Amino acid sequence: MAKRIDVSGLHVYYGDFLAVADVSMTIEPRSVTAFIGSSGCGKSTFLRALNRMHEVTPGARAEGKVLLDDLDIYAPGVDPVMVRTEVGMVFQKANPFPTMSIYDNVIAGARLNNRRMSKSEADDLVEGSLRGANLWEEVKDRLNKPGAGLSGGQQQRLCIARATAVKPSVLLMDEPCSALDPISTLAIEDLIHELKEDYTIVIVTHNMQQAARVSDRTAFFNLSAPGKPGQLIEMGETNQIFTRPEKKETENYITGRFG
Amino acid sequence: MTTTDAPETAPPSSGKRRIGDVAFAGLARGSGILILLILAGVAAFLIVQAWPSLAANTANFLTTMAWEPNVREDPAFGVAALAFGTVLAAAIALLLATPVAIGIALFIVFYAPRRLASLLGYMVDLLAAIPSVVYGLWGIGFLAPQLVPVYQAMARYLGWIPLFSGPASTSARTILTASVVLAVMVLPIITAMSRDVFRQTPQGHREAALAMGATRWEMIQLAVLPFGKSGVIGGAMLGLGRALGETMAVAMILSPALVVSWDLLQSGNQTIAAHIALQYPEATGYGVSALIAAGLVLFAITLVVNMGARYVVARGNKESR
């Protein structure tokens, strides 16, 4: 199921402003890739360009190639809706639909594609997705309660369950733990470890320890100067990036000496 | 009521700044209290002036359809037919306007090209700027003649539905025409309210829906409509309040009769507001007092509807936070 992502020469613009310049990289399937870098360096923008979510922002557009296995998601005629069922996303702030129950939240995306799902199919999918998100045991007795009643960490795992219920091949995570306490963060990190068996996972994080803990490969983004576009500085095995970075900028960032 | 608010008391010397503060605060507070007094005054004066006719009325005010108050001896009048006409006209208007208003609000917030969105929204607002008397003139001078053949056709082909039974009016000055014009008039109110709540849909919920592969309409179903429901209902109720109290469009278009009739294509029915405007110049005896009593009923109905609308909106706001 997991797919490889090949990015070549991707530029992302907001109107006339070039936010991310000329990024090329390969993201391996069944692994966790972390994007690190200071705020505003374009890593989140670049992440959103991987499932065309940046198009939600008015005036945003991307140029370049993003191959999902061998299909270019920016080829003419490609439908962003289809892209997003292949490449799911989890956001910084947990955002379960407030009017829906836990059950309905999990099934919401899958229902879109398959309206005539039988009750037992739906039950299985909900249980499977919630188990996959390590949430089943905690919520199985209150599936019909609103999702907004859960704790922050549980809500975020609910959102992960909701994203995986659509059966994507890639999961993008935009700082999924930045609003959570350490225990909930640990639970999510454990979950990411398990999920990489089945998915290609890309995670944006501000927390370098987190990147070191969860990721197999790490990409470092930076701005050459304020107001200039963000760039990919270096990408490699997480171990190598954190212990022997090739570029001076990476080393400065890792060791806490900025710019 | 001819209170003149002195804009500012004389500029105080530096030693008297406390007095300036006290006076200004008092002036501000006084204005607020004055508004409450005016509102109370509206209710009080209507009740006081309605009372003589209600006391002299020989018929039941709430159940009688006839309107014969213009005599000193045995006046008999009631608001039954008027209240029915008022609610019927407003209900039809609301039925016609609400779906269209939701569509327009969605169009402006989610579909219209971004550069044009505010301009297009402003054009919808222009609908609210046209005076009601002009709508009335347009209704009787342009719209009604256009609708005559439409009504004939409706009576012929849809006549089996009780609401549309014939013979259709040959002037189209019917309750349905009045309601269509009312619908146009309340459209911008409902649209404005819906537009506001749709715009407030949390970005996170919209993105969550899109990120799981929802089309635009599915995103609206998942994230926008559940969120905006109470705002839309509140907006519709505000529109209802406006439609209930609107006078001129009905007074100029409808060819009235004090009956309770469900035949939308035939002349007949009358609303409270239009009845007051038409009868007032000819009112004698208990006439004016009786019209004030009818106005009191209208005031009560709109008060309930408007307070309900504010309540729904306020509760929706609280829930979604």
Next chain:
Amino acid sequence: MSTTTTQPPAPGPGMGSPRINLRSGTLPRRFPAALLASCAAVVAGVLLAFSSFGFLLWGVLTAVAYVVIAVTASARVEGGRKAKDRLVTSIVYMCFLLAMLPLASVLWTVFTNGMNRLDIYFLSVSMNGVLPSMDAGGAYHAIVGTLAITGMATLISVPIGVMTAVYLVEYAQGRMKQLLMFFVDVMTGIPSIVAGLFVVALWMVLFGPGHTNGAAGAIALAVLMIPVVVRSSEEMLRLVPQDLREAAYALGVPRWRTITKVVLPTSAAGLTTGIMLAIARVIGETAPLILTAGTSAVSINWNLFDGQMMNLPVFIYSQVRMGGAINYERAWAAALTLILVVMLLFFLARMIGGLFAPKAR
């Protein structure tokens, strides 16, 4: 049919089929525009061929043809979900166009009919001594009345409204604030005819029955105008940044000085916009003036406190009630005058609001 524009056979995105192809069935980007243009052309051709061309019919048939073809094509090529999305998109666009229809129609009919009679003569003479059916007379007395009545209503409501807004934003707290805000909202919903009846009742108590004059009309309009002024002013005052107030307090400026010298001037443009929109709203009010200012004045009357006073909205109404062709012509001309005044106020208000928008932020 235009289903010839299809791309490779769609492997139907539904039912969990293997989604190997992201492109599976997408109509070309320009498909909607092209289809709409061709529908419009074909429908126009057919209608012209049967020589029954009408703009409304043309529009309706084009819309129907477009929706049917677009949704069917989409359902076959892109699948049910996309077809539904396209259907809703079309409906939403049509809702907007549907709302523009009455706007355009009202403006167009008022303009074309009003131009027949709207000239300097119409604007400069009254109906004094003119029999209703004579081909003479104008709306000068009504314009005078409208100016006087709305002017007085504005003079009453602006101080009360703005000061109440100041109270709500700067002073009021807790229950009193909530109560006042609630009742201002309630007051916004008072039907205009009820405001008229209120003044009728008030005048009966104060002066006895049978007194109609311009001042009564102005009070009725003020009742309708005050809540509008309060709400818009309140909004504008809230836009004034808090640090501006604190800066003044820090200099030892007393509170009321801060409000009159800092807060009100900062929001002056916004307040003006709100007041002008409020005037635009009440200047077309008819029902309360029928009850309070009378319907039969024909001569110029500048005195708000003496006798009936004609005004543009009531002039339109009473001419329509007379029902002759010449009366309708006068009504249309007066309606055009009124709309021009309202639109002018509306645009000026927007311009002031736009030009002098709060510089803060």
